[in-house]
Amino acid sequence: MRIGELSRRTGVPVPTIKYYVREGLLPPGELTSPNQATYDEKHERRLRLIRTLLDVGGLKVAEISEVLAAIDDPERSLHKVFGATAEGFGTAHSEHDDAESVAAHAVVADLVSRRGWRAHASDPAAADLSKALAALDRLGHGAFVDVLDAYADAAEQVARADLEYVDRQVVVEDMVEAVAIGTVLGEAVFSALRRLAHVDASAKLYGADGPPGGDCPRT
Amino acid sequence: MRIGELSRRTGVPVPTIKYYVREGLLPPGELTSPNQATYDEKHERRLRLIRTLLDVGGLKVAEISEVLAAIDDPERSLHKVFGATAEGFGTAHSEHDDAESVAAHAVVADLVSRRGWRAHASDPAAADLSKALAALDRLGHGAFVDVLDAYADAAEQVARADLEYVDRQVVVEDMVEAVAIGTVLGEAVFSALRRLAHVDASAKLYGADGPPGGDCPRT
DNA sequence: GATAGCGGATAGCGCCACTATCTAATTGGC
DNA sequence: GCCAATTAGATAGTGGCGCTATCCGCTATC
Known part of the structure; x- marks a missing residue:
């Protein structure tokens, strides 16, 4: 061709x-x-x-390059591919040392140890989590940490499903690729599902039947 | 000031x-x-x-403009704010009519009806979901739909947590803002948690103890 | 009254994902 | 064999986006 x-x-x-x-x-x-x-x-x-x-994944060309390099390198383990793929989403760059960041860091460390997760606080994902929690705190939504465990439960469930799906692949190369595809596209899939669930929950609360306080949708 | x-x-x-x-x-x-x-x-x-x-949210300026407009407009219901915020993530623009898209659309419709979700197939979130599933199918990962229900369970759980958090707000304006903040930052939080759970699961499988087939990480 | 800061407007910058154009060589239908 | 279509490779340009620089005339403050 x-x-x-x-x-x-x-x-x-x-x-x-x-x-x-x-x-x-x-x-x-x-x-x-x-x-x-x-x-x-x-x-x-x-x-x-x-x-x-x-x-679909919204990755940048440079990030895709890293993910593909991890896929192609036979020396790299699935573990590394997970890492490289995860870093494709990384948004954290430099972190402040203000009160909110410190508190968020402590919350993350506590969560990781409480869950027995084998991840360091230096992990980029942990840094992203700290960043998001610190931002929430700064916006006056420090109480969001109260729902963190519900989030973590769901995240574990999704991760289990991901691992199960990857494990289903027969050939090793397919497994490696499945990690990348599953991580990136799974993100998009879950995001869409979450928004659908939001729409549903919102519709049930304020939707067709008896919205409180003139909240009725106009269209 | x-x-x-x-x-x-x-x-x-x-x-x-x-x-x-x-x-x-x-x-x-x-x-x-x-x-x-x-x-x-x-x-x-x-x-x-x-x-x-x-x-943190990665929204574009134009998208932020729409979300803020939804927050500010007193005529708009929480329902609409959910919609506008959800659309801030929207990636779907034009869809193909090929076999994968049709199949994905059917899968989404089935899922929505099976879950009793009050969402139309025309919803942008549903369109995004179809797009992601069609893309997976095109990449030879049509079997990913087998884990869709696990994903949907987790999404419902997260959505429940979100609604509970929003409901906790006392003032209505705070609720409206909490929807936007929770939707956008909750996404970032969940994404990070999912990656952390991946790292953990991967570490437990191929990590410190006995990786199969020379998969041992070098560093 | 000097200096710093301000609102408002316009133009430019750096990054990124392409896209256009060019040259010399090759293919494939007749 | 002929010739339009296509190709590899290289270089330069485009459009969108999130700022950023500069300028002007005015204002606050010391």
Whole structure:
């Protein structure tokens, strides 16, 4: 298959494919001549994965590059792929040392130890959690920590489902890819489900029957 | 308070504050002279909210504008604020009509009806869910729907916790804001918790003790 | 009255994900 | 063999976004 057909099959413009190759997201085609190359189904699959991580997962090109590098490196364990994929979501960069951050850090440390989670407080996910909790605190929603355990229960349940799904894969390469896809797309899936559940709960409370205080939707 | 102090208190540069006012995110200060204005704690609170939705929530300025408009409009119900906030996350724009999309749509419709959720298939959250499931299908992970119910259980649990937290607010304005903050930051919190749970599960499987097949982490 | 700060307006910057254009070479239908 | 279509590779440009820099005339404060 040449680049034109790869483009036609995936709907990705040819210049964009070239751009992905330049950025190291997609391996170059195998050269049959100094200026001719062929691509196979692996390229097509990888290209679809890239577009999905971009469009659905919302990852940036540089983050996708890291995730794919973790997938491709045979030396890296599933553990590392989890880590690299998780870091694809990382938003925490530099942290303040104010009162809210310190308190949030303590809450996270307590939660991790109480749950017996094998994760360090230095983990990027823990840093993100601290950051979010500190932000909530600063906005006057420090009481949000009261629902943290309900959140953690749900998170554990989702993580169990994820692990079970990954474990279902037969080939090891598929497992590695399933970790990345499951982590990123699972996020999108859960987010949508949560919003659907919100809509439902909100509809049941204030919806069609007897909204209190003129809260009736206009449309 | 003048703009300089507002900037000092929040750490947001003065030109950025002016930019937010231009974009309609922040109401202008009250003019005391043709070119002097004062700001109060409401501005400070709003500014912190904007920065949090940006930095932690990852929302775009235009999306924040919509969420804030929903918060400010007294005509809008909590229901609508939920909707507007949920749409802040919306990623779905145009959908294909291919086989995967149709199948995903059917799966979503089945799930909604099976759960008795009061949400239409036209809901943006449902569209996002369909999009994610279709993408999974295209990547050869159509079997992911097998864990959808575990995800939905967790989503319901989180939504219950969210509603309970919102219900805890005393003043109605606080409830409205709590919806927005809880939806956006709750997302970040859950995402971090899920990644922490992944790290834990992965550590227990392949971590310190006996990783199978040379999977041992190098560092 | 000097200095610092202000509101308001306009223009520019840096990043990012592409996209356009060019050259020289190759393919494939006739 | 011929020639339009396509290709690899390289370089430059585009559009959107979240700011950021600069300027002007005015105001607060010491």
